[in-house]
Amino acid sequence: MLQQIVERKINEIIDGLESLVLSAKELRLKKSGDTTTRIDLFGNSEYIGLAIIELKKSGQTERQAFTELLAYANHFCSIFSGLTEHAINTILIAPMKTRTVRDAFVQEVLGNNKSSVALIPSDEEGQIKLTVYYPDESYYQWFENNLLDDRSMYTVAIAFQELDGCIDTDKNNNQRIPDYSKEALNTISNSISHRLGFEGFHSIVYATQSWGEISQDFLYPNVIYAVFVNPFASFRNSCYEGQICGETREGRVYEIQSVYDQIDESERQFWLESLESNFHGLAIRIVKEEFDKCFLNTKKSKVKYEISLPDWYDVKTSMINSVFTHNLEIYQTGLLRKIYSNYIAYIYGVSMDEIFYSDDLPIYSYYTLRSSLPVWEILRGLGVGHEHT
Structure with a gap:
């Protein structure tokens, strides 16, 4: 179901690109005292609204992509009061070979509810082709x-x-x-x-x-x-004699174990319990504050x-x-x-x-x-x- 939600959102943005009008290239963004940055392509669509397009040629440079796109979106939110990042479409054209970038993309779309699309470029007989990147099923396996x-x-x-x-x-x-x-x-x-x-x-x-x-x-x-x-529910995440266990996928257990083994030894014993306790405390505090x-x-x-x-x-x-x-x-x-x-x-x-x-x-x-x-x-x-x- 979550995969369908994400892919539907990506498809809506792709459909909106049909009405995209490119307004500028190498658009300079200036802030007092800051270095000028540039948006590769900037446009507007009657269907989806503002669109910021970032081009990255290699996996090495694409690592900075989402940091830059976030900064660009924030800039427009600051100069157009009332605009939110969710209303700005960020489009990355990049190889999407780096796991960090793929992870960041999924987190932005699914976790942070951002309007983002990634397009993978390829050269076919001298013609540039853009293929939509859809996260594979492995990105949804943790949402059990x-x-x-x-x-x-x-x-x-x-x-x-x-x-x-x-x-x-x-x-x-x-x-x-x-x-x-x-x-x-x-x-x-x-x-x-x-x-x-x-x-x-x-x-x-x-x-x-x-x-x-x-x-x-x-x-x-x-x-x-x-x-x-x-x-951090204990039936999904628990630890017994240094081994992570719980009613969850083996791959997820392995990932948590990898993090657990690198925690400072003095903090390791009650690490999972402290995560859950802090989550509880934050939930109580926010509910109480809003109630008051x-x-x-x-x-x-x-x-x-x-x-x-x-x-x-x-x-x-x-x-x-x-x-x-x-x-x-x-x-x-x-x-x-x-x-x-x-x-x-x-x-x-x-x-x-x-x-x-x-x-x-x-x-x-x-x-x-x-x-x-x-x-x-x-x-x-x-x-x-x-x-x-």
């Missing part, structure tokens, strides 16, 4: 299904008090959560998800509120859940809350946490958003006769994008490996 496994998820939960007149429960509203409460909780979730997306996390965020008759038994009936893909920003107020008062770190599977299967609750809109970021939205597009694109649960699908796909249950179940299903299907 178990990356979406419940055990790969790290959960930060912030439970907080009822706020009279602002965020109330359903106890005085015929067992229906008030619209203003729903709007407030969804806004908080959305704010946190935007921050996590900006910070590069792959996550889902949503709010719940305990049912009125139950909420009175809880000091904090409102909960915001931020659920992260944990790249949502409750700045004129009274200078503090909203009472507590932070917990529940197991994701336990959250979803708990009657108290997920059944006797109002589960509100859910927001996805990063790879989770890409994977989920592409799966939804696939399901609605398939003939209804081909899927046995078609009667359970809402008539329009928008309902599946913010409803918590479909997101839980689909991501869980995609996280099951072939050996468990």
